[in-house]
Amino acid sequence: MTMTDSDQQAASRIVAHLLGDADTCLSRKEIRSDESLVSSGLLDSVAVCGLVRFLEEEFGVGVLPEDLSLEHFDTVQSIVALLRTYRAS
Numbered sequence: 001m002t003m004t005d006s007d008q009q010a011a012s013r014i015v016a017h018l019l020g021d022a023d024t025c026l027s028r029k030e031i032r033s034d035e036s037l038v039s040s041g042l043l044d045s046v047a048v049c050g051l052v053r054f055l056e057e058e059f060g061v062g063v064l065p066e067d068l069s070l071e072h073f074d075t076v077q078s079i080v081a082l083l084r085t086y087r088a089s
Contacts, residue, residue: 001027003033004054005079007080007084010080010083011033011076011077011079011080013058014054014055014076014079014080015030015031015033015049016077017051017054017058018031018037018043018047018076019031020052020065021047021050021051021054031076032076033075033076033077033080034075034076034077035075035076036074036075037060037073037074037075037076038070038073038074039070039074045071048068051073051079055079055083059083059086061083061086061087062086063082067082
């Protein structure tokens with residue numbers, strides 16, 4: 001699915017958070033939106049918890065327990081898609 005301007009802005013904010021968050025300990029300067037985050041080991045469970053907290057605070061959503069899955073959190077694209085479903089409801 002093509003990313004809208006709103007999706008691209010959300011993706012940029014998520015990437016900026018991941019690159020600047022102490023929990024992720026990433027020594028990188030960029031993350032591709034289609035790059036595997038969890039299954040590649042870039043993010044561990046502590047980093048995912050911090051990411052969920054960021055999403056809830058930054059985007060005003062409540063991430064549901066049933067949405068805490070690799071399917072929704074393995075790439076920036078999948079995270080943006082999850083946010084899109086929350087915005088649509």
